[in-house]
Amino acid sequence: MSLTLVERFLRGLEVSPDRPAVRIGSDVVTYREAHNTALRWAGSLMADGTPRVVGVLAGGKSTTSYVGLLAVLYAGATVVPLLPNFPAALTRWMIKLAGVDTLIVDDRGLAVLPEITDQETAVRVLDTGGFGDSFPTIPVTSRTDILAPVQVAPSDQAYILFTSGSTGVPKGVPISHGSFTHYFDLLDRRCDFGPDDVISQTFDLNFDCGIHVVFAAWGAGATVQAVPPSAYRDLPAFLAEHGITVWYSTPSGIWMAREMGGLEKGALDCLRWSFFAGEALRCRDAADWQAAAPGSKVENLYGPTELTITISWHRWSGEESEGRGVNGTVPIGKVHEAHDFRLVTEQGRRSSVEGELWVTGPQMASGYLDPADEEGRFVDLDGRRWYRTGDRVRAHPDGELAYVGRLDSQVKVHGWRVELAEVDHVVRECDGVRGAVTVTRTALHGTELVVFYTGDEVPETVLADGVRAVLPDSVLPRRYVHLANFPLNSNRKVDRIALRERAAELAG
Template identity: 40%
Template sequence: MTTALDRSLGAGLLHHASVLPDRVALTIGRRDYTYEETATVARRWAAALVEAADGRPRRIGVLADRSEVSYLGVAAALFAGAAFVPLNRKFPAARTRTMLARAEVDAVLADAASAARLPELLEGLERRPVVLLPDTARTEVPGLDGYRVLDAADLARFAPSAELPGPGPDDLAYLLFTSGSTGRPKGVPVTHGNVRAFLDANRDRYRLTPDDRLTQTFDQTFDLSVFDLFMAWDNGARVCSMDPIELLAPFRYLERNGITVWFSVPSVAAVLRRRGVLRPGTMPTLRWSLFCGEALPRAIAEDWQAAAPHSTVENLYGPTELTIACTAYRWDPATGPAECVHDNVPIGRPYPGLDAVVVDERLADVPDGEAGELCVAGPQTTPGYWRAPELTARRYFERDGLRYYRTGDLVRYLNGQYVCLGRNDQQVKIGGHRVELGEIEGALRRAGAPEAVALQWPDAQTVTAVVSGTADPTALADACADGLPAYMVPRTVRVVDEMPVNANGKVDRPALIRWLDETASGPRPHEVGDAASGPRPRAVRDAVSEPR
């Protein structure tokens, strides 16, 4: 008989702890955690959370990164019947404090590397959450006077919870905060029903088994991390947490751990390709290669397919508001290149049970083949923004009994699938002409730029391109002049050694704008300066070329 718990996030971990107790559920570095150990420890922490909250807690902050606490803490929150709220110690303190305040967390789990930040992050909160330090002694974290603290010794005295709450499909599984245009993080509440619909669709698509081993390349404040953890645990497989430094040369890691499922943002593959290490046959253990989070360039798909010849390459697409991903495209080396638009791989078709429409500014359907905003309805559509009814009303709408989310992404429906043209705020007007910045980026990539970003800068009538690597800016500008209308040709092409990326590994467009602003009166062409402040600034080479 199916119970509410059977359909909740985390049920797979409990099930496999009973039927496959000695199989490895999680690998962090060289340390393996069996299903039985993972579930037992998480249930022990869950018992502490329930006791500390004097009943079922509502939301639990997890301030940890690629550690036992970060993964088992998520499971503990779910086993306590609460939603987890992932937090990142690398984020600015004011941002994390805002998340804690808006989420009204009942407790915070912190790992040893993050615990020192707690006094600063908790300062000024109206509610005083309970603090759990599973791998730290309370004496190592001064400044928590007035808070109830349960450290490693305290938690060891709890018996694992025997009775676990059974959350319903409308109960929250996690609350994720994403960037907001106002500078204030937007809260996206995701229900157990939302995640279960996503996991069900992907269970049927990928048919994972206990012999599969999945990468974990994402920070847990990026919702794609949910795929790795729970697709593994739902199927009795193993998830392997990769250190960010290992992403720069992952081949030995993949071989040593027998990885069969790779999942990352395309930027990770772009770095490998640019460095010349993405060579044919270098990843023979992979059987699935999945990319999501930003556009997947054709050249990346082709080179990755050659490097992982036994794997199927897929491009996934979806905003957080549609629960991790909502469409997928399976790359075919024979037919895929011809189906690319702006030199990017299509985003494919919606998952079963989802309904997609393409609309204009008035929310009227546009004919197939014409550009419009993608909107999606179905069981993966989240309830709305966290305590933000006005924002929810702007981004969700009702039609024919279905509730659609407006993605803000421009797409076309071609040959039975969707191709993404970029954000609707990346369709700009130059001299009265509508210009899709993604089309300019595609022209630059076809001309040889490994990565290319087109920006409306320094004013609304000017396009500036930024490319990475050793590309010749003059040749790129000439190629654009040969293949694009004059009003679409970038005024200048600048070269950076590597693109700045944000915390989720995506190309950081705002950081590029800041860099352009700062270098406008700074280093001259071919001088070496510093990239604008961003998540991972790097040295840049400022090469400027005026197209002919």
């Protein structure tokens, strides 16, 4: 049975009324408590006029953010997750672009509100905690003003999410209720989540993977368990203490756990499912995680925000998966049913083997909030609209796809075409190296490469000898920089912008 996001929560409420819907540290909100509060807040929003787009400005690990997003959906409005620790100017820009005129905030959100608002950014705040007269407020009544959530149509907007901006300025992406319904319907058919499951939340709610966690859990009556960064100091103990049975993070979570000694064989034997998304998943990392979690199904999920969370998946199967991957990464699997895809070469021709991945289907967003951003990303062809992912993939005869790299990660150095993912792979194969990220920087003589790596510190001559297998001497990386850990952005992906900035600052 296909369910909307709200109907997923109501199903969880039916099977787990007094179980925790979300647990953050010592703060616990049950399904019944979340439902009653969401009805009251939604009724208050509606009493002040039919809400259209409501922002939730709350810390990513705040119970207000979870109940707030549910309240907005109960009111039939579109929710825009916002984080208090983002630059004020960026949040102000997001609010204006999305058309937000009402906010639900927690204490952290309220504290930064004076920096965000200006004469052109007038917002009202739902008064959930005696906010006084600092801002125009909408009072919250002590009674429930609506008896049930507002009904929505599949075409109605559920969320407006903003891309990470890792490849440029963040873009506003409206996602419909129908797109989410299709995504979670497929997930339900594949996964056997139940009321006894506890699902890790390593993401903030402005990241679409965080939405996956919330409604995967709530649709089953399971518990969302927030995972603080400190948990990685002893991840096995944290999982055992909180009864976590389903794990979801970026692949960076694997090397964070490994660095702290948390991937010993069988150390994560409490897990039934493990999901990774947001970055390319390395075969070595998948194998190490599987060894630590022998009873878990391990899946690599792939997909940009514009295709509603993820659009393909591959279940790790050891040597078979390794043999089907490219550059030491796990395949991304088959595109979800009811979607079409095509691979397009640099010359614009369709290929059956390798090219940029284009996708169309029910999970695809209709476009961006700013239509000017759509050029080069959304394409109308053969009577249909397609989304260009910007990712180059390779197809197996059975339709399964392997990730090759970003189109923008293919660069020219002294006229030689260099595949950065291939350099990363070769460096990672050197003894002692655990992770590698290659970036470019501008020099007097043109573009040059800089490699950042983690693991043991390895002599540059050893690393250079490995790279010579794929590159001529004239374009070998200029520097190899050892790091204890890679910097991560707010979505816990490797922060390539920060690495490029650091590369530009290096001498020589």
